[in-house]
Amino acid sequence: MKVKIWAVRAAAMLLAAAAGATAAGASADAAVPDRFGFALWSGGVVSQAVPAGTSVTPGVPGRWTVKFPGQGIVGGVVHVTAVHDALTSPNGRFCQAESWGxxxxxxxxxxxxxxxxxxxxxxxxxxGFSVQFARSSGGIGGGLYGYMHNNAGCGIIDNYTTLGFGTTCAHVGVGQYSIAFTGLGTPGPQDGGIQVTAVNPGAAARCKVASMQSSANGQFFRILCFNHLGALAxxxxxxxxxxxxxxxxxxxxPNRFGYIWNVPGAGPATTNYNSVAGGNGxxxxxxxxxIKYYSLAASLPGNSQATAYGTSSSFCGLHRxxxxAGTDILVTVNCFDNAGNPINSGFFSSYSSQA
Known part of the structure; x- marks a missing residue:
């Protein structure tokens, strides 16, 4: 059995940064997001849901319709992560967005x-899946945030950044994309976290992060997308x-949120952030x-997403x-090869509470 070692990285530095973000952003957050919702669908039950009354309705087996009451708006982005204990019920599975509006x-x-x-x-x-929808507009200070919805040819359907700068997407090969959140500059070489979700209403697909680079000019990522055979598509x-x-x-x-990059092995301290404790285990x-998201359990409900990292066709999801656990949130992540067998893989994990 592996021995699990817990560490909080650069806690004092990050706590100071969090305090600064509080001062800079507390008065201006009303416009971000314009609308949002999240939910956990597990065992046929909706839980961890915002807003109240969120529902999940099964359709054709394997397809579901999620309704976030009063949150309807054009645009925004959706993230979906499978929740599946593949050790008890092999093999691995993955989930994707089909549409929203x-x-x-x-x-x-x-x-x-x-x-x-x-x-x-x-x-x-x-x-079993976790789903989140968010749509924002208007500039805001304190921390950095942005999203994109791109079609298969890299055309930008919708995008947003907190500083009002543009985003770019370049189709650099079959199933290969280079995206940039320009103007969201940080010291680098890697800072923050990212989540990616495939969008396809007709066929199985999954996407992941292949590389990450942060600089004073913005955030730059290589995204890879695959079909169910593991071929770039x-x-x-x-x-x-x-x-x-x-x-x-x-x-x-919200005052309780965090993210972490597993490379494998924890990434740079600037990719391991906890708004209360500084870092995560x-x-x-x-x-x-x-992942232990320290001291984030005081304002449930919350939502967690995971995205695989690397250049192979492997994928990741939530194990349970x-x-x-006391004052902490425990998030479990498992990763799989193209046949659904558990493997070692990098990933990005994120957790956010409602308040």
């Missing part, structure tokens, strides 16, 4: 369609970058990694639903 209700609801697949490319009806995707802000945009409040895998 407002319905015709007054006020409109946000309708998000989610699909989950086995590695064979067959829809999987097991009820052009595909639409969403991406969200966060630096001392929650994954859905605001900061202080990473328990060594494989087959299951456990996140849970509170």
């Amino acid at each position: 407002p319905d015709t209700s007054l006020p409109p609801n946000e309708i998000v369609r989610v699909a989950c697949y086995r590695t064979t490319g067959v829809l999987d009806p097991a009820p 052009d595909n639409a995707f969403t991406s969200t970058y966060q630096y001392k802000r929650s994954l859905y945009g605001p900061a202080f409040p 990473l328990g060594a895998g494989p087959p299951v990694w456990t 639903p996140w849970s509170a």
Whole structure:
């Protein structure tokens, strides 16, 4: 059995930075986000949901419709992560967004369609995923945040950054994309965190992060997308970058959020952030990694997402639903090869509370 070692990295430095972000951003966060919602769908039950009344309705086995009441708006981005204990019920599975947008209700609801697949490319009806929707507008100070929704050819469908700068996307090969959040400058060489989700209404697909580079000019990433066979394939995707802000945009409040990059092994201290404790703990895998988001359990509900990192066709998800352990939040992540077998892999993990 592996011995799990917990560490908080650069806590004092990051706590000081968090205090600074609080002062800079506390008065201006009303516009970020304009609308948002998140939910956990596990065992046929909706939990950890915002806003109240969020529902998940099964459709064709392997497809679900999520309704976020009163949050309907054009644009924004969706992130979806499978929740699946593949040690108990092999093999691994992955989930993706199919579409999202407002319905015709007054006020409109946000309708998000989610699909989950086995590695064979067959829809999987097991009820386990975490989903988040967010849409923002207007500039804001204190931390950095941005998102993109790109089509398969790298055309930008929607984008946003807290500083009002543009984003770029270059299609550099089949299933290969270079994206940039220009103007969101940090010291580098890697700072913050990112989440990526495949968007495809007709076929199994998954996307991941292959490289990350931070500089004073912005944040730069290489994104790879694959079909269920593990071959590179052009595909639409969403991406969200966060630096001392929650994954859905605001900061202080919410006062409890964090992110971490597993390379494997914890990445630079500037990619391991906790708004309360400074840094987070990473328990060594494989087959299951456990992230301790220290002191973030006081304002449930919350939401967690995970995205694989690396250049292979491997993918990652949540092993089980996140849970509170005293004052901490425990998030478990597992990663798989193209056949769904547990493997060692890098990943990005993020957790955000509602307040």
